Amino acid sequence: MNSEARAIRVLVVDDHPLIREGIGALIVNQKDVQLVGVAANGLQAVEAFRAHQPDVTLMDLQMPDMNGVDAILAIRSEFPKARIIALTTYTGDVLAQRALKAGAQAYLLKNDERKNLLNAIRAVHAGHKEIHSHVAAELAMHAADDALTAREVEVLSSIAQGNSNKVIADKLCISDETVKGHVSSILSKLGANDRTHAVTLALKRGIIDL
């Protein structure tokens, strides 16, 4: 395949119109990169990918109607060679891990990639991987940590919504005591002092969404 001959075809997925427009403006000026489509959520992203079969997809992670990680999974299951860059504002190691496991080749932050973004697109197209240094450090730092179980994540996001143990117990159809057990396990795994701290840490690390 001759990559010099034709431009890198790019799909931009982001729920915020101004981001799509900004990235679009960046790409439009380049000779070797071409914008072939945009999508505002995960579902649209999967359809757009089918329609355009882009070389590289820039994927936001926090979106309504199928989030970025699920969209990456869906696209990669259909097109295993799809090259996807997760482009987000979240530095959380857990979210990064999920995106990378889903099949993203790169994990970049919107704040820091204005100048680099085009180079990153070229690099990923050439088969390289890129992880933002800050995120890479976070990933390394928590590499040996015990991961939260699915149930613990469920309990934690319920806490983040402001629910008491009793309400959580009712919602998940388990006993108060079980919820308490989950909570203390969550606190120890995250190294949190209390519930509020646990929620803050979990949001920061991308364990739960807002």
Add this chain to the structure above:
Amino acid sequence: MRIPDLNFRIGPRLTLTFALLIALILGGNGLLVWQFQIARHETERLTGVSEQLVAVLRLQESLLLFHQRLDELAQAQDVSRMVTEAEPLRRILLEQAQRTRAALTNMPSQTVVDPAFLPTLQAIEITLPSQLDAMVALANSGDWGAVRFRVSNELKPLETQTTSLVNSIDQEVTQELTLAVANMEEVQRHILLAIPVTAIATFLIAAFFGWAMTRRMVELRMEERIDERTRIARELHDTLLQSFQGLMFLLQAVRDLLPERATEAVELLGTAMVRGEQAIREGRNAVQDLRSSADMEGDLVQKLTVLSEELAQGYPAASSPKFDLFVEGHARGLNDAILNEVYGVAREALTNAYRHAKAKKIEAEVTYGESLVRLRIRDDGVGFDPNMSGRPGGSRHFGMTGMRERADTVGGQLIIWSQVGAGTEVELTIPIPGAYKLSFPGLSPALFQRRSRTP
């Protein structure tokens, strides 16, 4: 936004503590009442034997008087005095006997009358009158020797019997007294123990109860705060941050175009500036939203006044609509969640009135009723066709959807009345339960104020 539970749930543990508290108070008081009952019983028994003793002593005294008098009469050997005095003597003695009997039957119910008492009394009542008759007969016949003999011999057994009765009852009194003193001491000990133990336990449990209640309330506040912070973070991320990042990409694109493709750069810069202005507007709305929920201090009326002033600033002084605010009923603090939504509706309606209605006069009316809270915002502006706003696409205009959502969130009813050329009136009515703020007079309000201004 999620409404916090308006019904305060204290949970099973606190309910149990509360029940224990009540049980302890009732139990402690019950114990005291029981001890006092025992004390009363003791006193009654003691009174019973004392009264018996008094009765028998009186009887003994009148018996002795009777004996003494007869002795004197027998010594004087005066038949006529003997005959005249016999009757009063008999009467006095029988009366005394009757009084004694009456005293015995009127004893407190628990009193056990000495078993020898009634037979003695009976013996006195039956024997003495016949003895007296016999002695009077002997005196008439002039046999004073026989009279004296009878006085000294026949009255003796009765006197002995009575004396032994006095002794027996006296002994009984002493016994009862010792017993009563012992019992009363025990009662005293029990009371002295029961009162402080009950008081201390009640105090401890009540203190725990108060502490747990306070903790639970703080916990609820905490949960609300987390909720609030989450919302603020999302709001910031959704609007300001994303817009800025988008703008930065646009500006980077402008930077990439310069200096070679200056014309294109200028064009793109123009777009970026328009987008920037849009972002500022979005940001302002978001901040206004946040402020409405974060700035919970101050009541609705005050907030409406401030808001109308802010909105009026968008006008040249001369053309600013006249704003009037009416309050009906006694102004009361609204529950935070409710205040937030009522204020949201008021803001939307007032913004519409100021920005779109071209009104000359705008009125806001807040009614604090016993069973409802009502907000009315009306203007004399251009109005709109209600049928248009009901159509798909049209309903979003003027923030109608948002107002309806807010009204639904707090279980209120929203009525929007408008006609082209005839102004607009928005009325929000909220039924009471939970609308007003609970007040906890003993607790510092500072503990419960929101401190969620920083994300």
